[in-house]
Amino acid sequence: MLSTRQSLTGGALALLAVLFVALVLLSNQLLRGARLDLTEQSLYTLADGTRNILKKLDEPLQLTLYFSDKATAESNRTDVRGLRVYFERVRELLEEMNGVAGGKIRLEVVDPVAYSEAEDRAVAAGVQGLPLGPAGEKIFFGLVGSNSTDGQAAIAFFDPSKETFLEYDIAKLIHDLTTTKKPSVALLSSLNLAPGFDPNSMQMSDGWAAYQQLAQLFEVKALDANNLKSIPADVKVLVLVHPKQLSDDAQYAIDQFVLRGGHLLAFVDPNAETDFASADPSNPMAGMLASKASDLPALFKAWGVEYDAKHVVLDREHALAVSSNPDAPPSRHPGILRFGKADLPQNDVVSANLDTLIVGSAGAFKAAKDSPYQLVPLLQTGSQAMTVPAERVRMSQDPAELLNGFAASGEGYVLAARLQGKFKTAFPNRSGPEHLAEAKDSSEILLVADTDLLSNRYWVRVQNFFGQKLLNAFADNGDWLVNAVDNLAGSSDLISIRGRGTSYRPFTLVEQLKLAADDRFRVKEQELQRELGETERKLVELQSGKSADQKQLLSAEQQRELENFLKRKLQIRKELREVRRQLDADIDTLGAWLKFVNIALLPIAITLGSLLYLAWGSRRAAV
Incomplete structure (x- = not known):
């Protein structure tokens, strides 16, 4: 009977082995290419x-x-x-x-x-x-x-x-x-970004460096705001720069462009320092008081975006040191802001790996309470910020004057953002065969509450080198613009891909062990330093009571004190070595345990489970 049971058990194990091999071969054929991503951030799952x-x-x-x-x-x-x-x-x-x-x-x-x-x-x-x-x-x-x-x-x-x-x-x-030509980018601006005749200087201009960069990478088309009825169908990205007092027809053209899947990058500004349209040499005060603000009121309202074109953000934390007086040292200007790498979201392709952005007299965006869209900040102040009327900034660029009465609101102001959602028209009363009331798919708009960041003054020095223009950038404003347009020029699928996690996973438990060991090590070191100081103090006290000819000799008491300290010093150093040795032992123990769990525990558990199952089955058969 026992021999029969043993043969049955052996046969069952052999059958299980054959079934296991068959299952592996079958799964290799049927599940070829199938994967199960169990990583914390789904590193191996494509977006x-x-x-x-x-x-x-x-x-x-x-x-x-x-x-x-x-x-x-x-x-x-x-x-x-x-x-x-x-x-x-x-x-x-x-x-x-x-x-x-x-x-x-x-x-x-x-x-x-x-x-x-x-x-x-x-x-x-x-x-x-x-x-x-x-x-x-x-x-x-x-x-x-x-x-x-x-x-x-x-x-x-x-x-x-x-x-x-x-x-x-x-x-x-x-x-x-899969793209055969440069993406088409349309530019709509009230500022003279492109090369040509500059009516302000009455001379020919090379255009802004930001425009030159765009023209090198994209097919840039200029649009006329006065006669804008629609955006050309081949335009992939529309760049608005300081859209001042756009007509309803122009805003409706932008609205329909977004709804049919076009990508928009809009720069508005409560105080565009490069807006010289109202400048009058015979009356400089009138030009100073004239509004230099731009807005998209109808569109912002429909998009659930709050934007005040009459207020400028002051930020004491990011204030850039500027020289407003050649006879005085530089002072921090709360209206000219410098944002470093730590301020730029590294999980967004537009700002990732950039080091510096500089903006001037910028405005702010905020999502309306009832907005169905998501406003994702790309550039944001800290809590040491507030807003002031734009007229105050236009009338004075003195940093000290702007800081008078400064009272931080404790609010972080969004200067640039992605607006995401399935947009609806801002003009529901309009109609027509091509009128769209709502976008077919969700999309994104990039909004920036400053236009001065595009001007040469805030990011690049242009030098003439034997007839050639050399651009020496001291900030990454131009790269930010190119990244933004490049991102939007891709398909909606490409825009939707965000930064992922990294495959590097720090061993947090080992790091905790190291930190604990460092704490113990530091305590022992401090103890050694205290005892050293105490011993030196006692030696000095004993030495002070001696005559001049005995200063070089140690008394018996001093000798004992010194010997005691040396012994204690050796003991503490031994304890320090023990701390380090214990750390290595803890890490080795942890590593050995993890190897056991990963290599041996699971097979042992499966084997024991199989044996228990067979034993239970044999017992049932015997009954």
Whole structure:
């Protein structure tokens, strides 16, 4: 009977083993490409926008991932070893994208070893090599994409510090390969941004540096506000800069452009310092008192945005030091604000990796209480801010005068923001065959309550170098503008892709152990310093009672005191070493426990469960 049971148990285990192998083989065939993303921030789950871009591919794309595998394998540098880990992250993401694209992405991984044809092709395609190799040779880690019409795009180098936007950068490269020409950008402005005759200076002007940057990257079309009835159908992005007193027809054209899926970037200002339209040399006071404000009242009301075109934000925390008097030292101007990297959202592609933005006499936005749309800040003051009438800023640029009576409201004022939602028309009473009452899909609008940030004064110095204009930027205002337009010029799917988490996950428990050990170490060090000070004090007291010829000799009491201190010093140093040793032991114990849990505990649990199940089944059969 016992032999029979043993044979049955052995047969059951053998059958389970066969079934397990069969199940694995079957799952490999049926679930090929299926994944379960259990990471905290869903690092391996593509955004909906990315999936839409990939599914819309109508032709195969060639992607070549250049990575210096051999050179990095021979390096002992920590940053280079990190590149190898990041390479696996990039490769896995590209493979995941290929799966979603239905095989329309041909992915090739190439190791561009030194002095090879592969290295030459990588450099020619725009991949950048960094001298990080063991002998100073260049390390390549970039991506080159091409389409069937010889269109090409490249990511020069995958920087691990920019992993947040890894998915966005690759999705943008793929999106750019499906676009055959420069995106069309329309510009509607009451300021003279473009090159041409400047009526204020009565001379020819090169235009603003911000406009020059846009013209290099996009096909820019100027629109006339006086005769604006509609926005051309081929325009992907409409840039409004200081739209002063726009007619209802012009605002209606903007309204319908947004509702049919157009992307809008609007710069309004309660006090545009570059607005010289009302300047009169014979009457400077009239020009000073004239309004320099711009607004979109009908549209802002429909979009649930509160904006006061009569008030300027003063911010003491971000006030920039300026020289208003050559005979006086610089003073902080609460109306000219400097925002650093810590103030710029690093999870938004427009401001990520920028260091400085400078704005002047800006206004503020606020979401109305009943607004159905979401206002996401891109630039915001701290609590040390308030608003003042724009006339006060126009009448005086003296920082001291502007700070008189300064009383912070405790409110953070939004100077730039994304407005998100499914927009409805601001003109419900209008009609017509092409009139839209509501957008088909949700979209985004970028709003900025300042126009001066685009002027050269706030971000760039233009120098004449042997007849050529050189731009020396001291702030990132121009990059912010290009990033914003570039982001909006993509499809709605591309705009919807946000910064993701990073694959680097700090070991918080180990960090807590280290912090606790550091605390104990610091306490022991302080104890040692206190005892050292006390011993020195006692030695000085004993020494002060001696005659001049005995100063160089230690008394028996001094000798004992010194010996006691030296012994205590050795004891404390031993305790310090014990603190460090205990930390290493705690970390090693934690590591061993985690290895046991990850490697052995689960198989043991499954095995025990199987044995218990078999024992229970055998017992039932025996009964």
